[in-house]
Amino acid sequence: MAILETRDVIKQYKQYDRVVTAVNHVSFSVEEGEFTAIIGSSGSGKSTLIQLCAGLDEPQAGHIYLRGQEITQMSRDELCRFRGKMIGFVFQEHRLVPYLTALENILLPLSAADRDVEKYRERLRMLVDTLGLSDRLNHLPSELSGGQQQRVSIARALIHYPSLLFADEPTGNLDKESAMDVLNLLLRLKNELKQTLVVVTHDMDIAAKADKVFRMDNGDLRPVMK
Ligand SMILES: Nc1ncnc2c1ncn2[C@@H]1O[C@H](COP(=O)(O)OP(=O)(O)OP(=O)(O)O)[C@@H](O)[C@H]1O
Numbered sequence: 001m002a003i004l005e006t007r008d009v010i011k012q013y014k015q016y017d018r019v020v021t022a023v024n025h026v027s028f029s030v031e032e033g034e035f036t037a038i039i040g041s042s043g044s045g046k047s048t049l050i051q052l053c054a055g056l057d058e059p060q061a062g063h064i065y066l067r068g069q070e071i072t073q074m075s076r077d078e079l080c081r082f083r084g085k086m087i088g089f090v091f092q093e094h095r096l097v098p099y100l101t102a103l104e105n106i107l108l109p110l111s112a113a114d115r116d117v118e119k120y121r122e123r124l125r126m127l128v129d130t131l132g133l134s135d136r137l138n139h140l141p142s143e144l145s146g147g148q149q150q151r152v153s154i155a156r157a158l159i160h161y162p163s164l165l166f167a168d169e170p171t172g173n174l175d176k177e178s179a180m181d182v183l184n185l186l187l188r189l190k191n192e193l194k195q196t197l198v199v200v201t202h203d204m205d206i207a208a209k210a211d212k213v214f215r216m217d218n219g220d221l222r223p224v225m226k
């Protein structure tokens with residue numbers, strides 16, 4: 001069974017007197033352990049699509065299944081719990097909580113779900129070391145560079161061992177070297193822990209390493225032959 005499957009998903013936005021179809025009848029699936037990259041020009045609907053897939057927004061039509069369960073039919077509470085267990089999400093614009101330190105931000109998915117932080121000590125150390133954040137943990141987001149904020153948001157998305165990680169331009173704000181560290185972390189998670197990854201990216205180094213690449217064009221999603 002696919003870990004993620006969408007059927008005929010449509011998302012439209014009203015912009016003043018016109019309607020923009022950000023996601024237009026999109027059907028695709030992602031298998032467990034697979035690394036999927038989504039490329040495409042600015043405004044083509046990539047962020048909208050992965051936010052729908054992660055249950056962060058609702059489509060006007062279509063079906064979205066996570067491990068066979070239709071999230072588009074779930075109640076708000078049910079979806080919230082399901083997401084807390086299954087999904088990690090790296091937002092394009094980080095969305096860190098401004099009054100929490102880097103460490104508190106990273107631990108947020110655990111505190112939000114009442115989980116025992118002690119059990120995640122090793123995971124925390126691995127993420128913090130790999131992402132080069134060990135001397136920044138007590139800083140507020142406003143005291144961090146854009147790239148550091150991005151790395152905190154990646155650690156936050158991964159701390160609770162999500163079954164499925166969505167990352168929206170996870171290396172967009174990083175220099176070449178930090179972007180390579182992030183790519184290597186993603187590949188390590190995939191190879192060692194069979195982490196399923198869906199990554200929106202302009203970074204061709206990332207797309208080149210993906211198992212499957214899709215291109216979004218004006219709301220349409222099509223596979224790219226590698
Ligand atoms: N909340 C919103 N309200 C109205 N229109 C929106 C909203 N969010 C996105 N859109 C529109 O939907 C379309 C797709 O936007 P989206 O952010 O998904 O594109 P993207 O591919 O992620 O672009 P980028 O590469 O610049 O991040 C765009 O035309 C955008 O203007």
Ligand SMILES: [Mg+2]
Pocket residue numbers: 046047048092168
């Ligand atoms: Mg986007």
